[in-house]
Amino acid sequence: METKDILSRRGIAPSLTRLKIYEYLRAASHPSVDEIYQNLKEEIPTLSKTTVYNTLHLFVEKDLAKALFTDFSKNRYDIKDVPHAHFHCTECDEIHDIHEITPPRIAEDAIEGYLAKEAQLTLKGVCPRCRRQNTNSQ
Amino acid sequence: METKDILSRRGIAPSLTRLKIYEYLRAASHPSVDEIYQNLKEEIPTLSKTTVYNTLHLFVEKDLAKALFTDFSKNRYDIKDVPHAHFHCTECDEIHDIHEITPPRIAEDAIEGYLAKEAQLTLKGVCPRCRRQNTNSQ
DNA sequence: AAATAAAACTGTAATGATTACAAGGGGGTG
DNA sequence: CACCCCCTTGTAATCATTACAGTTTTATTT
Known part of the structure; x- marks a missing residue:
């Protein structure tokens, strides 16, 4: 299925920016927002980081992408010793x-x-x- | 076992600040750094947020505490659909x-x-x- | 094609968490 | 008492994220 159709199916208008972000996300390995931004701004010189954020939020909302929790971003602490x-x-x-x-x-x-x-x-x-x-x- | 001994065993000098942070961590539910800071500064008016960070890092390093990854701060995205x-x-x-x-x-x-x-x-x-x-x- | 409205996109500024760093303070040892 | 080490502190810097308001693009209607 073409990227365009993948987006359309979820009710997302398949703009160029969105297509490119989707395709980057699919090809890359768990990219950060900045990585996406840095790489795509060559192709899309007018790209704004806010757009990357907006687009990713949209994808997550429409179940096209997932936000990962990793060790990079820890802001809660726990001391319990029983596995849970x-x-x-x-x-x-x-x-x-x-x-x-x-x-x-x-x-x-x-x-x-x-x-x-x-x-x-x-x-x-x-x-x-x-x-x-x-x-x-x- | 007393808190003091728990820290000592791991090679952590049991200062008052560390004891209090450890005990807060044990009693609370996955507190954030700010929560710990806000609550302890009543008891320890000179407490600095940097100290809370330092102490938690020390605890994690010495395997006394864990940093959690949660949805609060996600900075990587993934699109794969196969569970992994x-x-x-x-x-x-x-x-x-x-x-x-x-x-x-x-x-x-x-x-x-x-x-x-x-x-x-x-x-x-x-x-x-x-x-x-x-x-x-x- | 002009007019309009809605949706996308952009840039700047604000916020919030975290880290870097250099200096202050206190307690124990010689 | 002097010294040293470690703990602690405060400020400033960094980095990711969000808020927001304005601009551009796209689609739609006339």
């Missing part, structure tokens, strides 16, 4: 510990060639309290 | 797709009361290339 997952509620922005599901225990040499030191499992969605509030108010 | 994990190499800062291990498929209602929409599994460690380079140069 984290649930981030997108409504209230709270983080809850989840013990029903745990990050897989990964041996250091589980993945050929890699030395794995830590695994984090993060879930995203709506927490019980926010679900109740949504139901009540609608 | 991400491996963040702490030496070269690259992110690799890992297909040998995948995030557990989590049904929306898998966790009592929660609505789970997405799961991300992130590993941390050293990638094959960096491991080879370390070996060669030492």
Whole structure:
């Protein structure tokens, strides 16, 4: 399927900028906003970084792309020693510990060639309290 | 075990500031740096935010605490649709797709009361290339 | 083709988290 | 008492992200 159609299907107008960003994203490896911007501004000299942000937000909203959480961006700390997952509620922005599901225990040499030191499992969605509030108010 | 001893065991001098930060971290729920700072400066009026950063970095280095990756601060994007994990190499800062291990498929209602929409599994460690380079140069 | 409205795009400024860095302070040791 | 080391502090710099208002482009209607 052509990129144009992929965007159209999701209700995104397939402008040149959006096509290029989509294609860069598909070809590259987890690029940062700046990487996308730096690389595309050769082809699209008028490109603005704000547009890259806007476009990525749009893609995420329309389920065409995902925002990753990685070690680059850590702004919460935890001290619990029992393995557990984290649930981030997108409504209230709270983080809850989840013990029903745990990050897989990964041996250091589980993945050929890699030395794995830590695994984090993060879930995203709506927490019980926010679900109740949504139901009540609608 | 007393907090003082927990720190000492890891080779961290148990200063008042560090004790308080450790105890706050243990009692609170995934606090941000600012939350820790705001709450402790009542007790420790001279506290500086830099100290909170320094102390947390120290705890992480000594394996007393973990930095979480969450949706709050995401700065990489991905478009792949096959479920896969991400491996963040702490030496070269690259992110690799890992297909040998995948995030557990989590049904929306898998966790009592929660609505789970997405799961991300992130590993941390050293990638094959960096491991080879370390070996060669030492 | 002109007129209009809506949607995309842009640039600048503001915000917020984090880091860099150089200097201050306190406690223990010789 | 002098010295040194480590902890702590404050300011300034950096970097990613967002806010916002204005401009350009595109599509639509006349």
